[in-house]
Amino acid sequence: MSDIKTDWPSSLDDNELDELDNYLRLHARDGHLLLDGVHGLLSALSVGPVQVLPEEWLPEVLHEPFADEAEGNRMLALLAKLNDSISAELDVDAYEPILGEMDTDTGPMLSAAGWCEGFSRGIDLRAGLWEKRLADDPSLMEMLGPVMALAVDEGILSAETEFEKLSDEEYDECLAQLPAVLGAVSHYWYEHPATEAEIDAFNQTGDTSNDHAAPPRQRSGHWVH
Template sequence: MSDTNTDWPSSLDDSELDELDTYLRAHAQDGHLLLDGVHGLLSALTVGPVQVLPDEWLPEVLHDPFVDEEEGNRVLALLAKLNDSISAELDVDAYEPILGEVDTEAGPALSAAGWCEGFSRGIDLRASLWEKRLADDASLMETLGPVMALAVDEGILSAEAEFEKLTDEEYDDCLAQLPAVLAAVSQYWAEHPATEAELDALHRATETRDEPQQPPRQRSGHWVH
């Protein structure tokens, strides 16, 4: 990060990321998002079609009541700061996804599994809008291509056709494209906002939405910023 951006009030430093990561790990159960997943979730909401308030996304992140009020206020402040940092970083072309780290035969490697899981859940919170546009507008699907490729590769999404695993080079290339993808998706929704009919359908879907199902796999690895 350059010196010109170190005074961002919304940026989390490494110690704050560590603090939030530690809290989430200490309270994580099977299927809960860790820090990389939370970052993916908030990234999807930031660039999505309509605003999603904390009252709606916090239950995707926090699952137990706070035992200590001071700790609770601290965690909420860190989550708010993380959320704010995404749009700030996108505005100055400095966004970096928080990724997981997994052990491989060749040593530690970055993994987008948790980030993609969170991004998928962010889309799910406004599923009716996303699904209609993805079905009707091929350009949005094409823009999301690198995210989709990573998500399929990690087993977060299932592919309709047979899908070959990404090579290491292809995987790294998709990771490198994530900042540009998010910027393009944000621009897409700014230029093609949800229509009144789509918003009406969203309102009806939100009113009747069932409780979200737990995902089939747990996030793993450490956050890497």
């Protein structure tokens, strides 16, 4: 786990991250997002074309009633703080993705599977806007290259052509590029916002489907930030 300390009040400390992580693990079912996935989801929404309100993304994270009001208020506060921390970190070039840690024969390794799954679901919440712009502007697709490579490598996205698995070095390089990728994508949508026509088309279709996403992969291990 990183020992880097943040200086802005919106970021969760390690104890708060542990608390949220434990809650999500305790209530997780097949296909539910864990902390790394929630961070990926909120990261996609933070850098996306339009605002997505909590009432729309919370159902992607919470799937059952809280045991009591105090617990519910606490988890909602932690999720709100996590959401706020992403834009705060991006603003000062201090964003770090929360990643999974997998046990292997050679020791623990970082895994972007959960983060990529969450990021994919975040894009799916505004799929129509993302897909149209990705089709119309190759530069946006190029910016997202490292995310796409990790997602395909982890089986989150399917490749149209045969895709060779990333080497360990290539995988680590893609991980290292994630903060710059998110910063660039956020700047892209700021400089080239969704047009009224694009938003109107999205609103008319109500496209929040997840039909084109690959089935969620099963994950284990602990988060690393």
